[in-house]
Amino acid sequence: MRRLFVLTTLILLAAVFAGCTQTQKPETQPEKTVIVGSGATFPQPQLEKWIDVYTKRNPKVQIEYTGKGSGGGQNDFKQGLVDFACSDPPLSESLWNELKKRGQPLQFPIIVGAVVVVYHIPGVENLKLDGETLAKIFMGEIEYWDNFAIKQLNPEANLPHERILVVHRSDSSGTTKIFTTYLSLVSDEWAEKVGAGKTVDWPVDKLGRGVGGKGNQGVATAVKQNPYSIGYVELSYALKENFPMVALKNKAGNFVTANEETIKFAVSMVSLSIPSPREGCKEDLKALLNAAGEKSYPIVAFSHMVIWEKYENEAKEKAIKDFVKWILTEGQKSENIVQGYVGLPEDVTSKLLAEI
């Protein structure tokens, strides 16, 4: 009996090992360059499309990307686990200096994102808000939808006397950082009481009128399910869920909603302030927010990619640089841009290409 058992185990083990050697062989045969990246989830659908189109044309390159959040990608890149990382906010100066000890990192924007304010009030469309009022709503100072400040901005809307439910992110995120940085710019009170960050201490939570949702999806779901709520998400999520979006008052005093035109308008207004990829950490999030210009949408931010200038493996270096160049040229063409995303204006890409 025992002998039989040993025999079967041996046979099984043999089969397993045989399987191993068999599967290993074909992988090593064609000389493929494998590029691994991780980071922000926001550009992931776009990046996947780029990878798909690019690798079809360059079958010798294999690119893998894992979306785990900007912070996760930064950490992976620092630890040397990945060849490139994507991060919505630019890298911090301390991380940049740490990376520089090992080599020259390059950071550059690959796509433009916008944070939009979405709301759910039955019967109310085309809601308009200015920065000050928006900050007051998210601080909990404005409690009801028919508050004077909101009414004044929307004289024709039929605003109900209902409590506002504020929905924010419960996890730390670049979206929150962009949104709170914008609020800090347009409201001194917000800057003083709350400030900006990937996660902040929401005063409205302590009033019991704020709730957190995990991820863009969590916020979108909470807003969708709760009448009289307001929240903020990435543009692509708002489009996907068909949410009404708040028209925000920009620096020029016009009320604008986010779309390709208004976002590109904002980016080209500030293209001069984009730093060289070699000094990525010098990028100022604030420069893009509340941009001047008639049609500029005020909450716009870049999503970035970080690579090394030099890699130990020459083939890899060549492949990565080629992929990056492709993203900044072909990749920005409208047929390669996923719906809900906005490509970089040409003056920005030509400036970046010259420097990489």
Added chain:
Amino acid sequence: MNVTSEKVDTFKLSLLSFCVLVFGIFALMIVIYLTASVPIFQKEDIQIYTTNVWKAVEDNPDEEFYGVLAAIYGSVYTSVLAVLVALPLSIGFAVFVIDYAPQKIREPLIVATDIMAGLPTIIYGVWGAFVLVPVLRDYVMRPLYEHFSFIPLFSFEPAGGYSFLAAGVLLGIMVTPFASSIIREAYRMVPFTYREAAFSLGATRYEATKILLGYIKPAIVAGILLAFGRAVGETVAVSLVVGNAFNIHPSLFAPGYTISSLIANQFGNAFIYGYMVSALFAAGFFLFVIGLAVNVGGLIILRRYAHAQRG
């Protein structure tokens, strides 16, 4: 003789290694949690547990400040609610299955609760967020608030339905299968003669059940402990219905936070900050403390019960 005693010894020794392994892992976990939370204790002292702040500042660790009181409050609040919901459900269910359910449907009922126990919690969470929360908001919270808002428990105007109540009810439903299986098995074991004795004394079915339940008090306490433990540690499902808001409010209808959902929400990017990881470990350590307190409480109740039995 000699041979057998030697044999027993090796067997004993081999078992001892398992015991050491289990206990060692547990002890190591506590040590890790304690050492990982040292930085936050050095920075804030006990204030990590006594304040309600969540101030994360990138690149400036000195300005960070974390206080998880709201999460502790929410964890205890929702778990107590869960036990209050689960207890009548599981006792009622156990009695029905053992005493009254026809043979044909008894097994299917038991299998159904076993399946309930084994379901991934995200399934409960999604159901909770899409069905339970709106139903509770429209048919329970709103009416109670409109008519009884002078009672502190009902004093909060339900904003979205995400609340301690929603989390408590969802958790109660989730932990019922666990509590119920313990109580059910104990109730099944009560000797038939006790049942006969109760009926022969002229007890009604209700009175007899009451007497018999008195015999399985330890099992009921164990059921409560298990239910509480599961409820306090539940993460994903709670996070979807509790609101994730740093809020301390006596009302059932207010949104809040729990320790587990706080850790799940914040851990992903916590290492960007100087002290957040440590703060989350400290919060996790408090779950150990809650677990310990609840278990010690249970032991005391059981000991009293045993004492009363003997005396």
